[in-house]
Amino acid sequence: MGKYVLRRLAGAIPLVLGIATIIFFLVNLAPGDPTLLLISPGVTSDVIEQMRVNFGLDQPIHIRYVRWLGAMLTGDFGYSFVYSRPVVDLLMDALPNTLILSACALVVAFGVGIVLGTIQAVRQYSLLDSSLSVVLLFFYSMPSFWLALMLILTMSLYARNVWDLPIWFPASGMTSTDHDFMSAGARMADRARHLVLPTLSLSLVLTAGIARYMRGSMLEVVRQDFVRTAHAKGLPERVVVFKHALRNALIPIITLVGLYLPYLFSGTVFIEYVFAWPGMGRTIVDAINARDYPVIMAGTFFFASMVVVANLVADVLYAVVDPRIRYE
Amino acid sequence: MVRKGCSKAVFCALAATALAACSGGEGGATRTVSADPFCQQVIPAVEAYMAASRASHPAPTDPRYGGTLVVGSIGELADGMNAAVSSDYSATQHQQFVNLMTLLDYDAAGNPRPYLAESWEIADDNRSVTFRLRRDVFWHDGEQTDARDVAFTYVTVTNPATAFPNAAFWDHYVKGAEGVEVIDDFTVRISMEPHAEFLDPFRTVAILPEHLLGDVPPGDLKQHPFGTQCPVGNGPFVFWSHTPQDRWVFEANPAFPEGLGGRPFVDRYMYRIIPEQTTLLTELLTQNIDVYLAPRPDQAQRILDDPNVELLRYPFRNYVLVGWNARRPQLTDARVRRAITMGTNRQSIVDAILQGYGTVADGSVPPFHWAYDPDAPGLAYDPEGAKALLEEAGWTDRDGDGVRENADGVPLAFSIKYNTGNQQRQDVAEIMQAQLADVGIAVQPQVVEWATLLQQINTPELRDFDGVVMGWVVEFKLDDMDLFHSDRIDQPYAWSGTRNPEIDRLLEQLALIVDRDEARARWAEYQEALIEEQPYTFFYFPDRLDGVSTRVKGVVMDARGEWLNIREWYIDPASR
Numbered sequence: 017m018g019k020y021v022l023r024r025l026a027g028a029i030p031l032v033l034g035i036a037t038i039i040f041f042l043v044n045l046a047p048g049d050p051t052l053l054l055i056s057p058g059v060t061s062d063v064i065e066q067m068r069v070n071f072g073l074d075q076p077i078h079i080r081y082v083r084w085l086g087a088m089l090t091g092d093f094g095y096s097f098v099y100s101r102p103v104v105d106l107l108m109d110a111l112p113n114t115l116i117l118s119a120c121a122l123v124v125a126f127g128v129g130i131v132l133g134t135i136q137a138v139r140q141y142s143l144l145d146s147s148l149s150v151v152l153l154f155f156y157s158m159p160s161f162w163l164a165l166m167l168i169l170t171m172s173l174y175a176r177n178v179w180d181l182p183i184w185f186p187a188s189g190m191t192s193t194d195h196d197f198m199s200a201g202a203r204m205a206d207r208a209r210h211l212v213l214p215t216l217s218l219s220l221v222l223t224a225g226i227a228r229y230m231r232g233s234m235l236e237v238v239r240q241d242f243v244r245t246a247h248a249k250g251l252p253e254r255v256v257v258f259k260h261a262l263r264n265a266l267i268p269i270i271t272l273v274g275l276y277l278p279y280l281f282s283g284t285v286f287i288e289y290v291f292a293w294p295g296m297g298r299t300i301v302d303a304i305n306a307r308d309y310p311v312i313m314a315g316t317f318f319f320a321s322m323v324v325v326a327n328l329v330a331d332v333l334y335a336v337v338d339p340r341i342r343y344e
Numbered sequence: 345m346v347r348k349g350c351s352k353a354v355f356c357a358l359a360a361t362a363l364a365a366c367s368g369g370e371g372g373a374t375r376t377v378s379a380d381p382f383c384q385q386v387i388p389a390v391e392a393y394m395a396a397s398r399a400s401h402p403a404p405t406d407p408r409y410g411g412t413l414v415v416g417s418i419g420e421l422a423d424g425m426n427a428a429v430s431s432d433y434s435a436t437q438h439q440q441f442v443n444l445m446t447l448l449d450y451d452a453a454g455n456p457r458p459y460l461a462e463s464w465e466i467a468d469d470n471r472s473v474t475f476r477l478r479r480d481v482f483w484h485d486g487e488q489t490d491a492r493d494v495a496f497t498y499v500t501v502t503n504p505a506t507a508f509p510n511a512a513f514w515d516h517y518v519k520g521a522e523g524v525e526v527i528d529d530f531t532v533r534i535s536m537e538p539h540a541e542f543l544d545p546f547r548t549v550a551i552l553p554e555h556l557l558g559d560v561p562p563g564d565l566k567q568h569p570f571g572t573q574c575p576v577g578n579g580p581f582v583f584w585s586h587t588p589q590d591r592w593v594f595e596a597n598p599a600f601p602e603g604l605g606g607r608p609f610v611d612r613y614m615y616r617i618i619p620e621q622t623t624l625l626t627e628l629l630t631q632n633i634d635v636y637l638a639p640r641p642d643q644a645q646r647i648l649d650d651p652n653v654e655l656l657r658y659p660f661r662n663y664v665l666v667g668w669n670a671r672r673p674q675l676t677d678a679r680v681r682r683a684i685t686m687g688t689n690r691q692s693i694v695d696a697i698l699q700g701y702g703t704v705a706d707g708s709v710p711p712f713h714w715a716y717d718p719d720a721p722g723l724a725y726d727p728e729g730a731k732a733l734l735e736e737a738g739w740t741d742r743d744g745d746g747v748r749e750n751a752d753g754v755p756l757a758f759s760i761k762y763n764t765g766n767q768q769r770q771d772v773a774e775i776m777q778a779q780l781a782d783v784g785i786a787v788q789p790q791v792v793e794w795a796t797l798l799q800q801i802n803t804p805e806l807r808d809f810d811g812v813v814m815g816w817v818v819e820f821k822l823d824d825m826d827l828f829h830s831d832r833i834d835q836p837y838a839w840s841g842t843r844n845p846e847i848d849r850l851l852e853q854l855a856l857i858v859d860r861d862e863a864r865a866r867w868a869e870y871q872e873a874l875i876e877e878q879p880y881t882f883f884y885f886p887d888r889l890d891g892v893s894t895r896v897k898g899v900v901m902d903a904r905g906e907w908l909n910i911r912e913w914y915i916d917p918a919s920r
Contacts, residue, residue, distance in 0.1 A: 048795030294589035
């Protein structure tokens with residue numbers, strides 16, 4: 017197994033470098049110019065030329081590529097054109113914020129989704145199964161952007177100003193205005209309150225999908241012989257479902273974990289915009305709009321690495337849950 | 345569902361807080377300071393000086409002092425407080441009125457008044473201006489602000505290596521060290537040729553600390569942590585923290601000169617970045633922010649309906665236009681461009697897409713400006729006149745398809761480009777398409793991604809557009825040289841590419857006239873020349889709207905800026 021992981025990692029290096037190279041040329045050859053975005057009338061062409069020199073954009077593209085590659089291999093991703101800060105600092109500021117949000121969303125989505133899917137499979141064709149299906153389909157077909165706005169409308173604006181509810185949730189940001197003055201415990205609670213609406217908007221849509229997968233996977237398993245055997249030897253329903261069926265039904269779900277793991281890092285742009293969450297998605301999309309080449313490059317390089325790693329993690333997890341799978 | 349999400353979220357937040365590992369505070373407020381060596385050096389100095397200032401300035405007893413003020417807006421303060429490299433509107437405003445100081449500012453009528461400079465003298469021949477600085481202004485780390493800071497700032501922003509964006513400010517100034525003379529610690533003289541509105545740059549460009557930035561090579565200034573990680577200003581508010589894409593926090597400066605009003609009323613001022621306007625409106629209505637900058641016109645009614653917030657409305661510095669590429673055969677003739685403007689009912693567009701919050705434009709002088717003349721001639725909506733003008737120019741519908749052609753059979757058809765995600769500009773292009781069809785012109789609206797569009801229109805070799813919907817923000821010192829002067833035809837902003845000797849002559853004169861009364865008449869002439877030439881269809885001057893909570897008192901906003909008297913805003917003690 018250890019050898020297998022090492023081999024996979026070694027194979028990933030040319031893959032990631034190749035992706036980075038392609039993105040470098042795509043980004044640098046795309047129409048648009050970062051200096052044009054920073055200037056206004058009154059700016060002479062000398063100033064534009066000086067900005068290009070300061071940014072290193074005056075060099076031909078192959079020289080820029082070699083320089084970028086050399087710097088990157090030593091861990092230097094350069095400075096953001098827009099924020100004038102080291103790119104690594106910029107991304108490292110945004111990364112934890114995205115991780116918190118998407119980890120919460122994934123935990124909620126997989127937790128709730130697996131439970132609901134299992135319930136539906138066990139009680140197939142019951143009223144509970146059908147009504148859950150309708151509700152889940154409702155959320156599944158909803159764009160999370162719109163869901164987010166509806167949540168803000170109901171659980172923030174109306175809850176506070178119209179219905180006068182005792183509980184309402186803040187519509188934006190990660191912390192309250194007086195966060196700096198709170199005690200450690202209050203700060204944690206404050207962060208949790210700010211997480212509620214974005215987590216819900218992200219996870220509701222995911223939950224629905226995961227529950228559908230789980231229901232299907234579970235239904236397949238409960239029809240198999242070993243489950244029938246378990247029933248036949250008189251094991252209680254609880255043990256049959258949770259010990260025998262569930263473990264086997266979870267294997268396909270792991271594929272989903274592998275698919276969603278990169279999403280942990282990339283963040284979800286729309287949700288980050290709506291809730292003013294200072295995460296990776298916003299950073300990268302803003303960088304693309306501003307043609308902030310160093311940030312785009314570092315960000316995409318990071319994502320490419322994450323996709324490779326997440327796929328590897330999913331493959332390793334297969335072996336962990338399914339003793340039949342062995343890697344040499 | 346809700347409760348489940350909530351309890352899970354609490355769990356996640358526990359993990360999150362462990363991850364983030366903020367710097368622990370010992371009582372009072374906690375903050376995270378950038379690990380950059382420059383910041384590690386200056387922030388303790390600022391903290392020490394502020395602690396000393398608080399001790400020597402007893403807490404004011406007036407009930408107006410105190411509280412936290414929160415302003416929400418869609419954008420970051422790009423380049424932060426680094427006045428030498430920033431071109432962002434909100435960032436410049438923070439340099440002028442919040443964290444740093446300019447030599448002078450403007451009164452409501454647009455006349456210069458003292459700020460960091462307590463007085464100035466203009467040489468009789470208008471070839472130099474001598475500023476005398478206040479002696480009671482200190483950088484937030486305790487150093488005194490003096491003439492060397494002014495000289496340093498001047499030399500830096502006029503140095504081409506800095507790439508100070510608005511280089512046109514210095515067109516008629518003597519650049520570099522030769523242009524500035526330190527006469528004594530608090531007196532500095534700057535040399536120039538006589539020209540119009542020469543004091544205006546000193547209203548816009550804030551003075552930077554020489555003792556902190558003097559050794560930084562000009563080309564490296566943009567990347568210096570001073571801008572966004574640990575600015576040290578001398579203005580009414582002291583930098584506290586900046587979380588990128590989230591918030592900037594400032595504290596009241598207890599040592600701000602009494603002669604300028606002393607420390608600001610609010611204890612803390614927070615600028616929050618909330619990119620989605622629906623969220624911003626919600627945060628204003630739920631009292632999580634006190635000021636929502638620049639709501640959309642269609643959100644104005646919601647603000648007016650709520651008793652806890654009010655809507656401020658005032659003429660502002662931007663205008664929306666459709667720029668014509670006169671290099672295109674259909675658009676070469678000024679009569680065609682005039683007919684397009686006459687065939688467009690611009691008032692109906694102001695009413696429809698701005699809900700009336702705006703004024704039809706006929707030139708580049710905005711309504712707030714001293715040179716604006718409300719009675720200046722304009723081009724009225726006149727579809728019949730437009731048709732007659734097109735006939736006169738040789739464009740007739742020869743084949744009966746509803747679109748006019750010229751003698752060579754070229755149809756009067758062209759595209760109007762606008763950028764993605766801008767609803768107002770899309771509406772402008774589409775309404776023009778409908779209205780111009782009635783006079784026999786076929787318009788095709790076309791959407792292009794912003795950075796790509798800028799390249800298409802601004803690259804002199806490309807100019808890949810027929811018409812384009814754009815907007816400009818003008819400075820108090822109006823300067824259209826880059827837009828319309830034929831000497832600048834190879835420069836990025838000569839979109840129309842028209843050459844008009846009359847416009848050239850007026851622009852050259854206007855750049856040099858020192859006296860405003862004399863200039864006013866020239867500006868009116870200039871507007872007439874623009875109407876004749878129509879390099880743009882000037883569309884409208886939108887009114888600036890701002891949503892302000894009624895708990896904030898003393899707010900004055902106008903074309904000078906939203907933050908102009910922020911040190912006098914206070915929070916109603918009853919609703920704190």
